[in-house]
Amino acid sequence: MDSRTLIETMPKAELHLHIEGTLEPEMMFALAKRNGISLRYDSVESIRKAYDFGSLQDFLDLYYEGMSVLITRQDFFDLTFAYLEKMNAQNVRHVEIFFDPQAHTGRGISFDTVLSGIIDAFDRARSDFGISAKLILCFLRHLPEEEAFVTLKQACRCKDHIFAVGLDSSEKGHPPSKFERVFREAREQGFVPVAHAGEEGPAAYVCEAIDLLQVQRIDHGNRALEDPALVARIARQQIPMTVCPLSNRRLQVTPDLKKHPLRAMLNAGLLVTVNSDDPSYFGGYINDNFIAIQEALDLNQSELLALGRNSFIASFLSDAEKRAALDVFDRFAASV
Numbered sequence: 001m002d003s004r005t006l007i008e009t010m011p012k013a014e015l016h017l018h019i020e021g022t023l024e025p026e027m028m029f030a031l032a033k034r035n036g037i038s039l040r041y042d043s044v045e046s047i048r049k050a051y052d053f054g055s056l057q058d059f060l061d062l063y064y065e066g067m068s069v070l071i072t073r074q075d076f077f078d079l080t081f082a083y084l085e086k087m088n089a090q091n092v093r094h095v096e097i098f099f100d101p102q103a104h105t106g107r108g109i110s111f112d113t114v115l116s117g118i119i120d121a122f123d124r125a126r127s128d129f130g131i132s133a134k135l136i137l138c139f140l141r142h143l144p145e146e147e148a149f150v151t152l153k154q155a156c157r158c159k160d161h162i163f164a165v166g167l168d169s170s171e172k173g174h175p176p177s178k179f180e181r182v183f184r185e186a187r188e189q190g191f192v193p194v195a196h197a198g199e200e201g202p203a204a205y206v207c208e209a210i211d212l213l214q215v216q217r218i219d220h221g222n223r224a225l226e227d228p229a230l231v232a233r234i235a236r237q238q239i240p241m242t243v244c245p246l247s248n249r250r251l252q253v254t255p256d257l258k259k260h261p262l263r264a265m266l267n268a269g270l271l272v273t274v275n276s277d278d279p280s281y282f283g284g285y286i287n288d289n290f291i292a293i294q295e296a297l298d299l300n301q302s303e304l305l306a307l308g309r310n311s312f313i314a315s316f317l318s319d320a321e322k323r324a325a326l327d328v329f330d331r332f333a334a335s336v
């Protein structure tokens with residue numbers, strides 16, 4: 001089986017995906033029209049042309065602007081269901097999705113509107129496609145911790161629907177330590193902690209995420225490789241890392257994918273997975289990320305299968321669900 005066919009047919013999970021980052025320019029236009037909002041772009045092509053980012057902040061500015069077209073429960077349903085339909089076609093069997101409630105409540109959209117639209121789509125995808133889904137609420141790290149506490153209070157009313165809490169947005173200058181108290185409260189309330197760390201920020205932020213936030217997964221984590229003692233620790237504890245190759249290229253974290261650290265991470269014994277982050281903005285969904293990194297690093301079949309298997313091991317599925325998913329995966333692996 002050639003690499004592309006293997007990637008496309010392999011059962012897999014996606015663990016690093018911002019639902020607002022799946023907003024395709026076509027849908028942005030359609031929702032702007034439906035909601036009577038005017039955009040500063042006159043065509044889909046002109047939007048795509050603007051996706052030429054020099055840094056994480058360049059991207060975030062457009063990302064927050066783009067999501068201003070999301071107003072109603074139906075909008076959040078349409079956004080989420082469109083993503084899950086694509087995942088069904090890409091043989092993704094399980095997803096763990098980030099959402100940024102503060103980016104919506106901050107412009108007058110209620111927490112319940114956002115959450116109910118997303119959960120409606122999860123329910124529909126489970127029944128239509130058999131895809132399972134978990135939701136991760138991200139605190140925006142450029143905002144004060146007090147505002148994260150307000151958001152956590154809203155999440156506590158909806159524990160049945162929100163599994164984990166994460167930390168995203170502008171990393172530099174906003175270390176995990178800024179959110180130590182709200183993460184402690186979130187853990188006490190039963191939410192599993194994860195955080196973006198070491199995307200643009202230093203290895204020390206990854207240490208803080210582990211020590212202070214007690215994260216059970218590191219989102220990105222690229223710059224952890226600058227600290228060998230930290231790498232050894234992450235490998236020993238098998239703390240999963242959610243790597244996003246096309247994001248790293250588009251945000252200039254690793255402008256040349258041939259120099260991407262993914263193979264070094266695998267060789268160091270890290271539990272790494274491949275994900276798409278914000279696929280509409282970064283040029284591809286999960287299978288495109290697998291294909292791009294396979295071509296850049298010439299990953300072989302056993303490396304691709306290890307990455308696919310890791311996606312289930314690194315997930316927050318229950319032990320029984322993991323065993324069932326890995327059974328299916330191992331039967332696939334034996335057939336290639």
Ligand code: HPA
Nearest residue numbers: 018168169170196277278
């Ligand atoms: N990094 C940090 N924050 C984000 C990202 C990202 O790649 N995508 C959406 N919010």
Ligand code: ZN
Nearest residue numbers: 018168196277
């Ligand atoms: Zn991300």
